[in-house]
Amino acid sequence: MKILGMVKASLIDYPQKTSTVLFIGGCNFRCGYCHNPELVLCAESQDYMANNMSDGQDIIRGKNKSNSDDEIKFNPNMQNSISQDDVFDFLKRRKRFLDGVVISGGESTIHPELPDFISQIRALDYAVKLDTNGTNPEVLEKLIVNKQLDYIAMDIKGTLAQYEEICEVKVDKEAIKKSINLIMNSKLDYEFRTTVCREFMTTQNLPELCKMIEGAKKYCLQSFKNPGIILNPNKSYSAHSEAEMRALGDIAGPYVNRLIIR
Numbered sequence: 001m002k003i004l005g006m007v008k009a010s011l012i013d014y015p016q017k018t019s020t021v022l023f024i025g026g027c028n029f030r031c032g033y034c035h036n037p038e039l040v041l042c043a044e045s046q047d048y049m050a051n052n053m054s055d056g057q058d059i060i061r062g063k064n065k066s067n068s069d070d071e072i073k074f075n076p077n078m079q080n081s082i083s084q085d086d087v088f089d090f091l092k093r094r095k096r097f098l099d100g101v102v103i104s105g106g107e108s109t110i111h112p113e114l115p116d117f118i119s120q121i122r123a124l125d126y127a128v129k130l131d132t133n134g135t136n137p138e139v140l141e142k143l144i145v146n147k148q149l150d151y152i153a154m155d156i157k158g159t160l161a162q163y164e165e166i167c168e169v170k171v172d173k174e175a176i177k178k179s180i181n182l183i184m185n186s187k188l189d190y191e192f193r194t195t196v197c198r199e200f201m202t203t204q205n206l207p208e209l210c211k212m213i214e215g216a217k218k219y220c221l222q223s224f225k226n227p228g229i230i231l232n233p234n235k236s237y238s239a240h241s242e243a244e245m246r247a248l249g250d251i252a253g254p255y256v257n258r259l260i261i262r
């Protein structure tokens with residue numbers, strides 16, 4: 001399991017906490033609008049897909065370009081990850097200033113080492129938030145039962161019927177439903193979130209998506225933002241206007257306890 005990016009201190013990625021965000025390389029989805037192609041197309045990810053996709057789908061469509069900014073440290077060539085020792089040293093030194101660690105990706109549940117990794121973080125007395133696409137409910141269940149998580153944020157990509165079009169791979173929709181139920185029935189804090197763009201989300205199909213998470217504590221509608229580099233450069237995606245986002249929010253609001261538009 002490789003850490004390919006790190007935000008040392010964030011006030012926005014873990015609600016009510018100052019957190020360090022770790023970007024784990026590898027993902028089992030290929031969402032065309034993904035703005036982290038460096039994480040998704042790393043060697044580990046391609047190994048995982050080769051071992052888990054049996055039908056020879058051509059799933060690698062994006063170009064692997066490096067991306068960096070002042071805040072996020074991405075390894076420029078993805079050959080060397082940020083060492084776990086360095087990360088744990090940092091977390092030990094900064095314990096007075098930080099409350100939590102966000103494990104983001106990519107999709108970290110594809111890595112068998114994830115539970116041990118989380119245990120090491122928790123041993124340092126950090127709260128742990130997991131960002132996930134919900135494809136591995138068995139992993140999620142073990143993490144919940146073993147009390148290894150404090151917060152879960154799960155992406156809901158679209159209606160179940162849209163999943164394969166959006167994620168550009170075969171998707172086990174039962175696993176998605178199972179993860180939603182596990183999260184909603186856990187005693188943990190959680191949120192569901194959807195990146196919405198005009199190409200996939202409309203006022204017509206949003207109710208179908210919302211029914212999957214009816215009664216959820218928190219749901220975030222995130223407007224698609226084009227950072228310039230996306231995973232599938234052969235497709236184009238566009239953001240809704242503010243008024244359209246509000247209209248989507250009016251539809252989603254009654255299904256959940258708390259709705260956030262961002």
Ligand code: SF4
Nearest residue numbers: 027029030031034106
């Ligand atoms: S699940 Fe997330 S990290 Fe993986 S391809 Fe989709 S948007 Fe990118």
